[in-house]
Amino acid sequence: MLRLHDTLTRQVVPVAPDGSRILRMYTCAAHGPVGLADLRPALLADLVRRVAERAGLRVLACRNVSDLGNGEGGDGGRGDGAGASLDADTLALNMRAPEHSPRTSETMGLVIELIGRLIERGHAYATPEGAVFFDAASFPTYGEMSGKPGSASDWPLWEPLPEPVGQRTRRADGDARATWDAPWGRGLPARDIECSATPLRFLGPRFDLYVGGTDLCFPHHERARAQSNAATGQEAAAHWAHSGRLLFDGRPADTGDVIPLSAVAAAGLDPLAVRLALLERHYRRPIDLTWDSLRAADEELRRLRRRVAEWAESPSRPIDRAHAERVQRALDDDLDTPAVLRLLRDLETDESVAPGSKFETFLHFDHVLALDLPADIGRI
The missing domain is CATH 3.40.50.620 (HUPs)
Known part of the structure; x- marks a missing residue:
């Protein structure tokens, strides 16, 4: 809980x-x-x-x-x-x-x-x-x-x-x-x-x-x-x-010049790169976004979608329970999203887990992360 x-x-x-x-x-x-x-x-x-x-x-x-x-x-x-x-x-x-x-x-x-x-x-x-x-x-x-x-x-x-x-x-x-x-x-x-x-x-x-x-x-x-x-x-x-x-570039983003989300899209970045960038930092800690960090988040988001699309080509397998339990514990423990992302990357590189199981586990937690990870299925 x-x-x-x-x-x-x-x-x-x-x-x-x-x-x-x-x-x-x-x-x-x-x-x-x-x-x-x-x-x-x-x-x-x-x-x-x-x-x-x-x-x-x-x-x-x-x-x-x-x-x-x-x-x-x-x-x-x-x-x-x-x-x-x-x-x-x-x-x-x-x-x-x-x-x-x-x-x-x-x-x-x-x-x-x-x-x-x-x-x-x-x-x-x-x-x-x-x-x-x-x-x-x-x-x-x-x-x-x-x-x-x-x-x-x-x-x-x-x-x-x-x-x-x-x-x-x-x-x-x-x-x-x-x-x-x-x-x-x-x-x-x-x-x-x-x-x-x-x-x-x-x-x-x-x-x-x-x-x-x-x-x-x-x-x-x-x-x-x-x-x-x-x-x-x-x-x-x-x-x-x-x-x-x-903060944005070291300045408070809630005073002075407000940075709108539309500016992110105008820079050619997926708006969900903002969501990923925020998830990389625990919600209670200050965060200093920059255009470089948003571009890095955009690249990581596209990379994760490609990986999910690759795994989708393999036979489906059940969710990997061991990895999933660790991820769920991190979510339940004060919404530790940096740990969630780290644990999912551990799953990504775990060669003992079948691609189909990685696919199902990533999709299971994308219902919470909401990064549209299946977006590239059928496109590669």
Whole structure:
């Protein structure tokens, strides 16, 4: 059974739900223009899903997409551009679509309802200007997950913008934003509240796993945890899993110039070379991608496909159980994909294993790796 490193407890623990065959998982998705950095936590969620489903669990997945252009990383009124780009990019990387993928603008009623509940329970307060803030002092365990306890000041849940409902207003900085009516005034939500309202609505007041990038652990996920727990009176997310920081040529890929997946395809590389390059590094460790590393991953991907196509010409044989058990253990042990790839390469060079057995074993695990390894069958 799959075991993951829980960011909150700092222990590797089973993530399977107690007494249920349904794993409820939320992924914190794009808050700005979509780039390679957004795809790393999405890949983590996809791997969790694929391994859990192989273990016989049903996975109920949800991810949000912020389409308001508000807060840090906003795109100045991009509409649903980020959502469409994220959908297309995850599809190109063979990531399975979540059952629920609402845009923030589609769930405004849920956001307003949650803010109202926090005010009623004494965890938030409205100002005369129509803003609403979370009372940080009302949640004493803030900062435990990121290791920054006692570091909170009150943060906004609702920002007043005095414009007619449904219209857009353009601020001096060029940010075009839609506004909505709420009991405390006209405005729009701050960026953190949507990552509480969405999972609580679609996954329930207690769900199994919250997935995101480590760069958003503080303060975004700390705030999401505080809001959700304050609203439900319990730990809303049983476990938290974070992917490591992604750099590109030594620079953070989530700030400044975003590297889109389309740039990889424009360079003549298979988009799945990005997936392979990420799998070569443990999900919790930082990774520094370069064009050289992506070209190397592209060459390795094509080589593996050729090998699988060669083995397909031989008589089929059962999966090699000894190799397969080692690979499965690596997957179950905190998704150790570098070990998985190393073990599969060991199988590739093991002359005691028949080609037909290598073929079946590689295909068996490609259901998790999702690298389209049979793509060259019949082409060589």
